[in-house]
Amino acid sequence: MNSTPENKIVGRGNRDGAALFRDWYNDLSQTAETDGRAAYVFVMGSLNEILKSFDMPVVFPEINSLQTAVRRVAHDYLDEAEDHGYSPDICGYVKADYAVQKRGGEHPMGKIPKPSIAVLTNACNTYIKWAEIWERMYDIPIFTMDIPGTRQGGKPSLEGSVDFENDRRYVEAQIRELITLCEKVTGKKFDIDKLREVLKNTNSLHSSWEKVITLNQNTPAVFNALTDGTIFLGVANGLKGTPEGAKYFKELVEEMEYKVKNGIGTLTEEQYRLVFVGVPCYPIFRRFNELFTDWGGTFINSTYLWFASGGANRGFQYDLEDPIKSLSIGLLMSVRDAMDSMFHQEIMVESMVKDFKIDGIIYHPIKSCRTVSTGLADSRYHLSKKIDVPSLFIESDMMDRRVVTEAQMKNRIDAYFEGLASRRQRMGAH
């Protein structure tokens, strides 16, 4: 390959993202090998901002679990957890992680260190039950950062209102309690200037993340929200608050802007612009995407990019002059936004359809995740009464290959695209 500027810049996000990811896992393996411990956190409200200011290595068990599915070994882990009494109807992420723990951290990407603390939000209730497993297994402190969500669809409390302030004060009090707990766990004194540094890096990442998503409003799309997007999400979560994470996303914006300028898309010929609603089908990740790209369909945006980044898509900027208060506002707004994109996703999807010139909506509810999946059928029904965009509803799982039936899926996807094609023909547009 010649080293033209294009070859250097196009695809850099995926290359560097994968490398950073491997480095991150290597670091975790080293920590595990030296009997070091890590903070266990979750993608929706990782509190990486606080944990990184204590230099704590962080483990994302959700990411560990999805990696077992992508690498096609999830079934081994699921079987082991089910042998220990966990029902087939329980979240596959929880079960795969349970088996990882039972195997002393053995994982396809390396070795996972044991936890010293688990920090979770209420963005997903299963987080709480999951952390209780570690609490029992390791006798570690678990901290639930309770972030009240939107009470009624489309009516979030506004910053400055009494209701918002009540919630914010609760979040701020918990941040301070978490800091005290981290001091106890690490034996380190909290350094507010270090927090400012972490928040500064996070501001940069947030702002870039928002830009990257917005750049996909262009035609052709400059990244695939399902496949490329998952790589970006990994970095956004794992390296949030670090200089490496900030740099990566700055360069990613550069790459995407370059692609926009030069009309470089994700497909040779982009035919259909799609929104993905739900969680990807990791057991057949590449193939699942091909079922759409084979028809010229590409995923332009997804609710996954919103909620699985913990609401980073809002691009929230922390006020470094008043970091704790600002963190409480940012957490409340971002995690609430992540929850809204699961419970009230029709609002987001409607705006995506308008802003991203969408031809179709793909709903993918899964057995493992009731947080994301419970309301999708109802949401689809109501959205279909408001906007005239064809949608497809296919169920499978993010972990469990026993409920992934590729042939049946392909039949339905093919029929969907045939419908899209005939609709386009009827409308006389291309």
Add this chain to the structure above:
Amino acid sequence: MSFETFPEWRGKELDEILYECRELLEDTEYPTINRWRQNGGKVAGHFQVYFPEEIAHAAGMLPVKMGGAPVEPNSADSHFGSYLCSIIKTSLEVALNEKVKLDLFISHPICDAARNLAAIFGRNFDYPCQILYLPQNPNSSHSLQYLTDEYGRLKRLVEEITGNKITDEKLRASIEVYNQNRQYLREIYDIKRDTPWLLTADEGYALLAIGGLIPREEHNEVLKTVIPLIKSRVRKKEDRIRLVFEGGFCEQPPLDLIRMLGQTCYLVDDDFLIGMRWILSDVSLEGEPLRNLAHSYLEDSSYSPVQHDNRKPKEEMLLKRIEACDAGAVIIAAAKMCEPGLEEQVAYTHELDRKGIPYFVTEFEENMNSFDHLEMQVDTFLENLLF
């Protein structure tokens, strides 16, 4: 009381009163709620597990437990995907088919499915459909203030819906009604524990559960009447296994399943509709009523798989329940597709294994109507304990 939603029990013998309670519970026309509405009353429907009913009551609303129903979710089914519990579908079903008409719907962040329910109701109905964010970090020093504020928000919403101002005096009066109710329910559970042969499992359950369908003053009158009658029943004690049922905190097993269990053992304690017994003793009538309600929720309350509180490890709480009622075995149940219940089963059984306490693990669904297989399994389990 001048107006009654449930007059059927009046002037009847104990067995007939209990029959009427069971009939009411299984009546999918919801006569009591409809009578309330026909009389001009407003209705606040709330999903499991706990809701501070006193706040709605103080504004003159009828708080109703939207706790599933023995119906097929024919209309609701298309609003949901697969892999979901029955209770969220049937709760929507009775609202969609207008068997239960509401003026307010509240769900809670108890589980991933229930959190979606307010949004689903909100898309289908014009009345306010909200989540009451009960604190999930009860160990935070700020949780009491937060919950007091959240109850304050709910109070404003209820005032807006009813047009009735909720004064502290009204709230205290409602708390008093509910304190009385909690006292009566404790007495019912005392009977179950101390003299279980006087009250069968399904009778006890029916007496508890009708409270979710009628004004609490009426419930109090029913309980006040039946408790002395139950105590004076002449029934012979039998040599039966004393059993705890764990797993009824949200979706409820069918009444026939509870009846079947009661025929084979003494069900001396359970977590059926635990939200109705969530607060363990009287809520204080001194000082700020909303703060007192919040304080009792956090500091003087039961446990369930859907609340994490560092002070209440679930296995330890279960062991305390078993010990307090001197039970010899436990049924560890979970509603089908109920993730928190299924997860807790693992923790419970591992702990019971450690303690050598016999248990039987099962799943149920509110709409199941065949119990032969389950009955045989329970019989076998109990026989193994006896012989």
